[in-house]
Amino acid sequence: MTQSNEATETRAATRGPRLRLDLIVQRLALAAAGIVLWWVSSLSVPHYILPGPARVWEALRLIAANGDLWNNLAITLWRVVFGFVTAALVGLPFGIVLGANQRAGEFFEPVIPVLNTVSSAIWAIFAIIWFGISNATTIFVVFMTAMPLIITNVWQGTRTVSADFIELARVLRMPRWKIMEKIYLPTILPYFFSGSRLAFGFSWRVSLVAETIGSSSGVGYRLRQAADLIRTDQVFAWTLTLVILMATIEMALLKPLENYLFRWKKDVEMQ
Amino acid sequence: MNSRNDSREPCPDGAQAPAIRLIGIGKSFANGDRTIAVLDDVQLTIEMQAIVGLIGSSGAGKSTLLSIIAGILKPDHGQVCICGAASEEFNDWRSVGYMFQDDRLLPWRSAQRNVEFALEAGSVASEERVRRARAALELVELDAFADAFPYQLSGGMRSRVALARSLVTEPRILLMDEPFSRLDAQTRTAMHEELLRIHRLKRMTVVFVTHDVAEAALLADRVAVMSPRPGTIREVIDIEIARPRDITQPEVTRYMQRLRAAI
Numbered sequence: 001m002t003q004s005n006e007a008t009e010t011r012a013a014t015r016g017p018r019l020r021l022d023l024i025v026q027r028l029a030l031a032a033a034g035i036v037l038w039w040v041s042s043l044s045v046p047h048y049i050l051p052g053p054a055r056v057w058e059a060l061r062l063i064a065a066n067g068d069l070w071n072n073l074a075i076t077l078w079r080v081v082f083g084f085v086t087a088a089l090v091g092l093p094f095g096i097v098l099g100a101n102q103r104a105g106e107f108f109e110p111v112i113p114v115l116n117t118v119s120s121a122i123w124a125i126f127a128i129i130w131f132g133i134s135n136a137t138t139i140f141v142v143f144m145t146a147m148p149l150i151i152t153n154v155w156q157g158t159r160t161v162s163a164d165f166i167e168l169a170r171v172l173r174m175p176r177w178k179i180m181e182k183i184y185l186p187t188i189l190p191y192f193f194s195g196s197r198l199a200f201g202f203s204w205r206v207s208l209v210a211e212t213i214g215s216s217s218g219v220g221y222r223l224r225q226a227a228d229l230i231r232t233d234q235v236f237a238w239t240l241t242l243v244i245l246m247a248t249i250e251m252a253l254l255k256p257l258e259n260y261l262f263r264w265k266k267d268v269e270m271q
Numbered sequence: 272m273n274s275r276n277d278s279r280e281p282c283p284d285g286a287q288a289p290a291i292r293l294i295g296i297g298k299s300f301a302n303g304d305r306t307i308a309v310l311d312d313v314q315l316t317i318e319m320q321a322i323v324g325l326i327g328s329s330g331a332g333k334s335t336l337l338s339i340i341a342g343i344l345k346p347d348h349g350q351v352c353i354c355g356a357a358s359e360e361f362n363d364w365r366s367v368g369y370m371f372q373d374d375r376l377l378p379w380r381s382a383q384r385n386v387e388f389a390l391e392a393g394s395v396a397s398e399e400r401v402r403r404a405r406a407a408l409e410l411v412e413l414d415a416f417a418d419a420f421p422y423q424l425s426g427g428m429r430s431r432v433a434l435a436r437s438l439v440t441e442p443r444i445l446l447m448d449e450p451f452s453r454l455d456a457q458t459r460t461a462m463h464e465e466l467l468r469i470h471r472l473k474r475m476t477v478v479f480v481t482h483d484v485a486e487a488a489l490l491a492d493r494v495a496v497m498s499p500r501p502g503t504i505r506e507v508i509d510i511e512i513a514r515p516r517d518i519t520q521p522e523v524t525r526y527m528q529r530l531r532a533a534i
Contacts (some may be wrong), residue, residue: 164371164373164375165375165377167343167371168371168375169392170343171341171343171369172365172369172388172389172392173364173365173392174391174392175392178391178392182388182391183377186377186379262379263420264378264379264380264381264420264421264422265378265422266422
């Protein structure tokens with residue numbers, strides 16, 4: 001066990017840092033260029049149309065100082081995570097069953113595209129009718145958006161399980177549940193993971209839609225409030241916070257996790 | 272299912288029991304509305320510790336016969352005896368190793384974990400599993416690559432991991448379905464030497480399928496020549512050449528010619 005960790009570390013050490021460094025420089029340059037462009041454009045426009053970086057920074061400090069930022073961020077994050085985790089818990093077993101059982105798959109096949117074509121805005125309207133202004137509204141919308149995405153991906157993954165590997169396990173007289181654990185699950189995992197990442201990104205976006213129309217708290221609610229009061233600087237501040245938070249989760253959490261989990265895959269860009 | 276159940280003979284048992292005994296094996300597959308006889312009345316006895324080659328043109332049913340010996344395919348007729356027990360009563364399948372045409376390594380597992388996979392079917396404690404997999408990798412001289420993933424290994428190395436995986440269970444019988452056919456000539460020769468070296472150490476019974484007369488003449492003590500449609504054993508040839516053998520030896524060439532003529 002320790003040895004395999006060592007191997008991963010040496011590999012990461014030999015090809016990681018040099019690449020990372022010039023990548024970081026590139027990204028910083030890109031961000032700086034974006035900010036300069038923003039600042040230049042804001043000079044010739046009234047601040048309630050396009051506030052400059054300094055004004056937005058002030059707004060950000062204000063909402064951070066009075067606790068508004070953290071409270072609403074926490075509420076939204078909690079709703080997204082709850083809806084998303086529920087979707088994953090339902091989507092994973094459903095996807096496996098639909099993929100492994102041909103009859104179930106054929107029967108339910110039309111349901112997924114139908115669910116996927118229903119817009120999140122429509123789910124939000126239904127949610128308000130059914131749940132009113134409450135946590136459940138946002139959670140429901142997140143769930144209904146993320147669940148079909150996860151099912152679709154897991155389903156696809158189940159179809160790629162190699163008959164050769166199943167035969168190998170059968171020759172070894174491996175019991176069925178171990179075949180599920182040792183061959184099905186690792187085959188499906190990359191599909192589940194990419195489906196989850198997609199679904200998580202969607203969840204964030206639709207949670208805001210749901211909160212703007214069906215909630216009295218959360219980032220989406222605050223965004224609408226700021227817009228109603230024509231506090232464009234606050235709209236920008238909320239948006240910026242969200243973008244940074246999403247990018248951080250993506251780059252600091254999901255990407256490294258994916259790299260670790262799927263380190264056995266041949267690195268396409270290295271060839 | 273078995274229309275000729277009545278003709279079933281008892282398996283010979285006791286200390287003298289052969290590793291494998293095939294009695295009147297028949298198998299056909301349905302193809303649309305036609306049935307194709309793949310094997311018909313195959314008789315073969317393979318002694319303990321022998322290295323036996325099954326050779327024949329494609330479609331002679333070699334791989335089907337190997338699957339039947341491995342117990343993953345049921346014959347329509349006849350009886351398979353493994354170590355003196357009828358195949359369906361034999362319960363020690365983990366002492367029968369199987370090597371596929373391709374290496375069939377799980378891409379998400381390291382070499383070490385791939386070898387461990389063979390032990391995970393049973394209930395071997397994890398420390399012992401790790402130790403035995405390590406020993407099997409040492410046996411094929413790949414312990415330095417224990418932590419490498421399959422994509423990081425060459426074709427020959429992958430083949431050796433697959434060999435280690437089929438050896439880690441300490442099989443008394445090793446079944447091989449054209450195991451080296453996808454390797455280049457040089458690597459294949461190296462794998463032959465590897466296999467013979469391990470055989471000298473472990474003395475397991477080896478049955479391998481091949482369509483390569485050189486491979487048969489170099490490895491086998493006996494070669495069963497199969498002919499197609501329906502597949503049956505046409506001739507059994509003892510290869511009486513001392514080891515180590517070499518492809519340049521005139522006797523080897525003579526046996527190769529004889530095998531080629533028999534196919």
